[in-house]
Amino acid sequence: MNAAKRYEIFRRLHEDNPNPETELAYSTPFELLIAVILSAQATDVGVNKATAKLYPVANTPEAIHALGVDGLSEYIKTIGLYNSKAKNVIETCRILVEKHDSQVPDNREDLEALPGVGRKTANVVLNTAFRQPAMAVDTHIFRVSNRTGIAPGKNVLEVEKKLLKFVPKEFLLDAHHWLILHGRYVCVARKPRCGACRIEDLCEYKAKTSDD
Known part of the structure; x- marks a missing residue:
């Protein structure tokens, strides 16, 4: 995947959700x-x-x-x-x-x-908590990174390093939240909801589903 595609992916994710947050409840x-x-x-x-x-x-x-x-x-x-x-x-x-x-x-x-x-x-x-550019790769982010082509890797650490390298700097702080939410609700494990996906035209997944 080229840099222009990656930029547009994160631009759209940002546009749809400018201030993404973890779904864990906390105050400190x-x-x-x-x-x-x-x-x-x-x-x-x-x-x-x-x-x-x-x-x-x-x-x-x-x-x-x-x-x-x-x-x-x-x-x-x-x-x-x-x-x-x-x-x-x-x-x-x-x-x-x-x-x-x-x-x-x-x-x-x-x-x-x-x-x-x-x-x-x-x-x-x-x-x-500290707004540092770190990338926590869970099963959702690992799947989305590989499936879309944003940052393919054989293991969690490889995907983490590629994301830190490839995600445009202006989007890096929030990329973790966008990717996890995308994997949790749209790019789900068994049957991704390609028809309802904001980045379907940019995604390089070969076996896209036809419905949402």
């Missing part, structure tokens, strides 16, 4: 961090239901740590893998209090040192 970088940790192999809707009950009770590292693993588990038990996630969150809260003055780090190294935080989670926090 810490709330976002915890929500993203909980969202692994879970839906944003499911995470939001749990945090809607948790955050009014505890939404700081000190407060969540005070709940302990058992106490936190009661709030997040509707989420998949909640036992291991509860342990990770409690340990993450301890580290934030002891090493980071209860603040979420704004750099990759310190974020990835937190339990339950991998490269993708760190990228979400860096991009969404």
Whole structure:
């Protein structure tokens, strides 16, 4: 795919949604961090239901740590893998209090040192909370990048590096949100809704569907 096509794709995505946002509910970088940790192999809707009950009770590292693993588990038990996630969150809260003055780090190294935080989670926090040009490649973004031809790659890291290289600079900060929403609602896994797609004429996918 050439640069002109990529530019027009992101220009249209921007035109349709000038200020895209994550669908995870949060009001502070810490709330976002915890929500993203909980969202692994879970839906944003499911995470939001749990945090809607948790955050009014505890939404700081000190407060969540005070709940302990058992106490936190009661709030997040509707989420998949909640036992291991509860342990990770409690340990993450301890580290934030002891090493980071209860603040979420704004750099990759310190974020990835937190339990339950991998490269993708760190990228979400860096991009969404701190507005850094990071690209969190999940299954939706991986699929859209390969299917459309925007940034094809054999693995997540390859796609991430290509997106950072190929997405026009003026659109880079919001590209993560546009691509994830496009994959979630239009360029879906089993049968993409090509007939309802804003970028169908620019997309290089060979097996386009005829209806929406």
